[in-house]
Amino acid sequence: MVSIHLHDLPEPLLLHIFSFISPTRTRNSASLVCRKWCLLERQTRLSLTLRGNPFTLPYPPQTFPSFPSLASLDLSHLSPWGHPLCYTPLLVGPTLPASFPKITHLTLYSRDPTALACLAPHWPRLKKVKLVRWHNKPNNNPAAEDLGSDLDQLFANCREIEEVDLNEFYCWTEDVTEALKRHPEVVNGLSALDLMLADATDGFRASEILDISVACPNLQRLVAPCVFNPRYMDFVSDSTLKTLATNCPRLTTLHLIDPTPPPTPNTNPNSANHHQENNPLSSAITPTGLETLFSSLSLLTDFSLDLSHPISDSGPALETLGQRRAGPPVKTLKLGFFRGICKARWLHLDGVSVCGGLESLCIKNCADLSDASLAAIARGCKKLKKIELVACNSVTESGIKRLANGLRGVLKDVSVSGCTLIDAAGLVQALELVRGRLERLHMDCVWVRPEKEMKDGRMDDVAERDRLDGSDDVAECDRLDGSDDVAECDRLDERPGKRCRVEENGGLDFACANHNNKHNNSWDNLVELSLWLPAGELLFPLSNTSLITCSNLQSITIKVEGDCRILPRPVQRTFGLNTLSRFPKLAKMKLDLGEAIGYSLTAPSGQMDLSLWERFYLHGIQDLGSLQELDYWPPQDREVNQRSLSLPSAALIKGCCRLRKLFIHGTAHEHFMRFFLGMEELRDVQLREDYYPAPENDMSTEMRADSCGRFELALNERILPD
Numbered sequence: 001m002v003s004i005h006l007h008d009l010p011e012p013l014l015l016h017i018f019s020f021i022s023p024t025r026t027r028n029s030a031s032l033v034c035r036k037w038c039l040l041e042r043q044t045r046l047s048l049t050l051r052g053n054p055f056t057l058p059y060p061p062q063t064f065p066s067f068p069s070l071a072s073l074d075l076s077h078l079s080p081w082g083h084p085l086c087y088t089p090l091l092v093g094p095t096l097p098a099s100f101p102k103i104t105h106l107t108l109y110s111r112d113p114t115a116l117a118c119l120a121p122h123w124p125r126l127k128k129v130k131l132v133r134w135h136n137k138p139n140n141n142p143a144a145e146d147l148g149s150d151l152d153q154l155f156a157n158c159r160e161i162e163e164v165d166l167n168e169f170y171c172w173t174e175d176v177t178e179a180l181k182r183h184p185e186v187v188n189g190l191s192a193l194d195l196m197l198a199d200a201t202d203g204f205r206a207s208e209i210l211d212i213s214v215a216c217p218n219l220q221r222l223v224a225p226c227v228f229n230p231r232y233m234d235f236v237s238d239s240t241l242k243t244l245a246t247n248c249p250r251l252t253t254l255h256l257i258d259p260t261p262p263p264t265p266n267t268n269p270n271s272a273n274h275h276q277e278n279n280p281l282s283s284a285i286t287p288t289g290l291e292t293l294f295s296s297l298s299l300l301t302d303f304s305l306d307l308s309h310p311i312s313d314s315g316p317a318l319e320t321l322g323q324r325r326a327g328p329p330v331k332t333l334k335l336g337f338f339r340g341i342c343k344a345r346w347l348h349l350d351g352v353s354v355c356g357g358l359e360s361l362c363i364k365n366c367a368d369l370s371d372a373s374l375a376a377i378a379r380g381c382k383k384l385k386k387i388e389l390v391a392c393n394s395v396t397e398s399g400i401k402r403l404a405n406g407l408r409g410v411l412k413d414v415s416v417s418g419c420t421l422i423d424a425a426g427l428v429q430a431l432e433l434v435r436g437r438l439e440r441l442h443m444d445c446v447w448v449r450p451e452k453e454m455k456d457g458r459m460d461d462v463a464e465r466d467r468l469d470g471s472d473d474v475a476e477c478d479r480l481d482g483s484d485d486v487a488e489c490d491r492l493d494e495r496p497g498k499r500c501r502v503e504e505n506g507g508l509d510f511a512c513a514n515h516n517n518k519h520n521n522s523w524d525n526l527v528e529l530s531l532w533l534p535a536g537e538l539l540f541p542l543s544n545t546s547l548i549t550c551s552n553l554q555s556i557t558i559k560v561e562g563d564c565r566i567l568p569r570p571v572q573r574t575f576g577l578n579t580l581s582r583f584p585k586l587a588k589m590k591l592d593l594g595e596a597i598g599y600s601l602t603a604p605s606g607q608m609d610l611s612l613w614e615r616f617y618l619h620g621i622q623d624l625g626s627l628q629e630l631d632y633w634p635p636q637d638r639e640v641n642q643r644s645l646s647l648p649s650a651a652l653i654k655g656c657c658r659l660r661k662l663f664i665h666g667t668a669h670e671h672f673m674r675f676f677l678g679m680e681e682l683r684d685v686q687l688r689e690d691y692y693p694a695p696e697n698d699m700s701t702e703m704r705a706d707s708c709g710r711f712e713l714a715l716n717e718r719i720l721p722d
Helices: 011-020 024-030 035-044 095-099 112-120 149-157 171-183 208-216 238-249 288-296 315-323 371-380 397-406 426-428 455-468 470-478 484-493 538-542 577-582 610-618 649-654 670-678 705-718
Strands: 045-048 072-074 106-108 130-135 162-171 193-194 221-226 254-258 304-310 331-338 359-365 384-389 413-417 440-444 499-502 510-511 528-534 555-563 586-599 630-634 663-665 682-687
Touching: 011 035, 024 413, 095 112, 106 112, 112 149, 149 162, 149 171, 171 208, 171 630, 208 221, 208 238, 238 288, 288 304, 288 315, 371 397, 384 705, 397 426, 426 440, 426 538, 586 610, 610 649, 630 649, 649 670, 670 705, 682 705
Parallel strands: 045 072, 072 106, 106 130, 130 162, 162 193, 193 221, 221 254, 254 304, 304 331, 331 359, 359 384, 384 413, 413 440, 440 528, 528 555, 555 586, 586 630, 630 663, 663 682
Antiparallel strands: 499 510
């Protein structure tokens, strides 16, 4: 019997087999098997992200690998992160373009225009470009004095460009419009523009939006921050949206966001100031203008309008969007500060509930969104897979239960934050009907809300208002849809045998009488969990909810926000990260303390400085034995503009013995970074100042290029166990 080896197959067949390998780690492992597999992997790889220090490469590189089929290349993570790359051996001459001849998608950290000047002439067939920059615009470069100089090199050399992404690129709005005006023939073929401009605090004016629409008539996707405040000159109004729709009739995705923070919302929809005619802070966008926009854009399937001032009675406009006959149905909606989205007064569907093709819905700052509205949305939007509610202060746990009941066959992604009548434990219980299907969940870890305790005192008024609005008919319709399961669940949750007590560690312990529960008690499909916590709140109570049964959880994001300077010393010594050790497959964690404010230097008497707060939050991370990737944002002191890794945090992170990748979004001293050289599994460490403004000149050893270079050389010289 003749044995046949895999290498006996024809090379075209082997290339076809290797083209089906998609995970990056699997490809990297396959390339290490033998020389033949290494060549096959390089010939079939389609995307690549380069990390490391290109300044350490000799010039010219002797054996730089070639990837003939590579289409997508990411150079935004080269280290030292954020430094100009024009003088590195990797970019000087045709070295990089010769190794990647078929690049069509490029991501680049463009500290100044010289980076694009080096690369763009070698890749004239670029189709999609994403630029990244979190530093201030350079002032010492004469080429940067002209508006739009960052984009001139791109449009001058890449005549076939179709998509430009500037969501993480700090520049001025005038830079974009001036560059578009100087290259009319090239930008005429643009199909997508993402212009969020890296934490922009100001948006595009009406005249600038119109200039973009005139220069790019074939746009299919537009994402931009806009000035909607009528108190400013040249603000975006109904006429601007109408002209935009006329100039760009092929738009399928339109995201317009007001970057200014919203004022304190009026949560009483019955007050006189709630109505648009009596509210001086109402938006310049009207329902009539939205109807005109929706009627003109027949291909629109993804629409986002996030405002900082309310639009009253927007229901008829949303009905126009949902009932249009021409074009595909709308699939994604994000509505910020809309009023009257869905009144749900009678049996018929109204407002956004008419959009039967919706798959993703985000509602922000909607004061009159009620539980009956969520029930109507569940009845009308049967394809809804993702729902996000932000600062909807009239929604309760009962509304979440009715929503979950109506969408229990399709709902996979739920996000609830800033809703004052919903706490974390209540939200987990409300999602009981869909816990077996959910794949992603975001919630606020506020275990007891003071606003919720006041709810019982006004339930009679709410019930009376719902009765006048016709909610009895909605309840009857919910009963026909199968909401008896929800009522039964409510009855079991309110039985006398249920009790709640507060433990010494700050957790909530729910002890319920045993009963036959026909619902799935585990979160088998949940793979991503996102938690928001106010500063000083503990994570321990998470272990007393059913979320602790997530056996397949792979990624968790924890964001802490608040002013630690006004908080007393915590009673508990630890935040509770060791609670996450009960998730056996947890491999990735993002711990974001960037919005936690404290004292970086000596704190006043009775207060803790940032190093002690970092010890509080990171204690227990060494117990996460399955953690392989960590993104960490250190807390900050805004008065001295410092986000730096402290000594306690470096020592605690070192305890993660199986960590393979570590990304610190801030600065760190070199001798603190050398702590990580003792981690045997660690192979990828990077400091990223991906926040604006990124530090320019550090007066200590923090983030200097030489310091980073010495640490990376020491890291790469180690012998890895695998």
